Amino acid sequence: xxxxxxxxxxxxxxxxxxxLTLEDFSSQVVERHNKPEVEVGVSKEVLLNPLTISxxxxxxxxxxxxxxxxxxxxxxxQADEIEQILCHKFTRFMMQRxxxxxxxxxxxxxxxxxxxxxxxxxTDIMLKHKIVDFIIQFMEEVDKEISEMKLSLNARxxxxxxxxxxxxxx
Amino acid sequence: MDVNFRKIDIDxxxxxxxxxxxxxxxxxxxxxxALNDTKQNAAAVRSSLSRNDYVGALTLVLENAPYGPxxxxxxxxxxxxxxxxxxxxxxxxxxxxxxALSTDAQDTLMKYLYKGMALPxxxxxxxxxxxxxxxxxTEVAGTGCIVRAMTDRRLV
Numbered sequence: 001x002x003x004x005x006x007x008x009x010x011x012x013x014x015x016x017x018x019x020l021t022l023e024d025f026s027s028q029v030v031e032r033h034n035k036p037e038v039e040v041g042v043s044k045e046v047l048l049n050p051l052t053i054s055x056x057x058x059x060x061x062x063x064x065x066x067x068x069x070x071x072x073x074x075x076x077x078q079a080d081e082i083e084q085i086l087c088h089k090f091t092r093f094m095m096q097r098x099x100x101x102x103x104x105x106x107x108x109x110x111x112x113x114x115x116x117x118x119x120x121x122x123t124d125i126m127l128k129h130k131i132v133d134f135i136i137q138f139m140e141e142v143d144k145e146i147s148e149m150k151l152s153l154n155a156r157x158x159x160x161x162x163x164x165x166x167x168x169x170x
Numbered sequence: 171m172d173v174n175f176r177k178i179d180i181d182x183x184x185x186x187x188x189x190x191x192x193x194x195x196x197x198x199x200x201x202x203x204a205l206n207d208t209k210q211n212a213a214a215v216r217s218s219l220s221r222n223d224y225v226g227a228l229t230l231v232l233e234n235a236p237y238g239p240x241x242x243x244x245x246x247x248x249x250x251x252x253x254x255x256x257x258x259x260x261x262x263x264x265x266x267x268x269x270a271l272s273t274d275a276q277d278t279l280m281k282y283l284y285k286g287m288a289l290p291x292x293x294x295x296x297x298x299x300x301x302x303x304x305x306x307x308t309e310v311a312g313t314g315c316i317v318r319a320m321t322d323r324r325l326v
Contacts, residue, residue: 003298004297004298004301007298007301007302007304007305008297008301010305010308011301011304011305011308014304014308014313014316015316017313018313018314018316018317018320019320021317043188044188044193045188045193048320048321049319049320049321049322049323049325051284051288051316051319051320052284052287052288053284053287053301053304054287054288054297055297055301056297057290060287065320
């Protein structure tokens with residue numbers, strides 16, 4: 001299905017490029033505080049319309065922009081139960097180490113598998129097009145990783161089953 | 171005396187509180203009239219499609235699109251009409267059609283594309299069609315079109 005993958009990733013890239021225009025904005029609710037507005041969600045006027053880009057029912061990206069932060073949630077394609085378990089473990093592994101990822105969110109948004117939170121501080125330190133490249137590359141690679149893990153899982157299971165059951169055959 | 175006075179959201183009674191309706195100009199038509207307009211547009215669109223006049227059909231759907239919270243039926247009907255147009259165009263025609271639209275129509279089209287992709291069921295709209303249109307529309311209209319789809323409160 002790579003003929004749909006390319007426009008899908010292009011759509012995600014252009015949406016992210018549009019959403020990542022962030023500037024510093026102190027909290028209007030609490031003085032002297034500066035919070036990512038998309039997480040607080042109290043002031044209606046600083047939140048922008050959330051946009052969804054989807055390839056099919058099972059693969060979606062939700063982009064929720066605001067004036068100083070963007071939350072990107074990805075739903076990874078999971079065809080069967082094995083892939084569901086692998087995906088869950090893989091994303092849990094990464095989300096537990098969210099500090100070193102910088103832009104990763106510790107908990108995914110409900111209905112999605114993994115979420116990123118990018119604030120104006122991140123866009124100040126890092127290059128915007130590189131952040132977008134990172135997210136796109138992540139989306140491409142996570143599918144590959146999960147199918148690789150599934151293949152090696154099946155191979156190992158076959159070897160184990162063979163060596164275990166060969167005893168009963170003799 | 172109400173014992174739960176501590177749990178009252180005091181900000182809603184503040185006279186400076188910002189209401190959702192103040193953020194944009196609401197649709198001047200009432201729900202019934204908006205629905206009528208949309209139905210008339212749908213009929214006109216079918217005749218345009220039979221003549222292969224895609225630009226005219228799209229312009230009919232996208233100009234004066236119903237928006238706002240209380241015109242749900244009209245919005246859904248408009249979306250269905252638009253989806254039928256998108257499905258019937260060939261992939262090679264898309265750039266030409268998009269270039270012929272006005273900027274406002276392009277922005278409204280972008281809003282409808284995102285709305286279509288956000289729908290949970292995939293009855294008659296396919297991902298590849300919407301994504302293909304999105305790609306060509308971004309090439310023509312640029313990232314600014316996406317920014318306007320994000321910031322415009324008049325949700326179609």
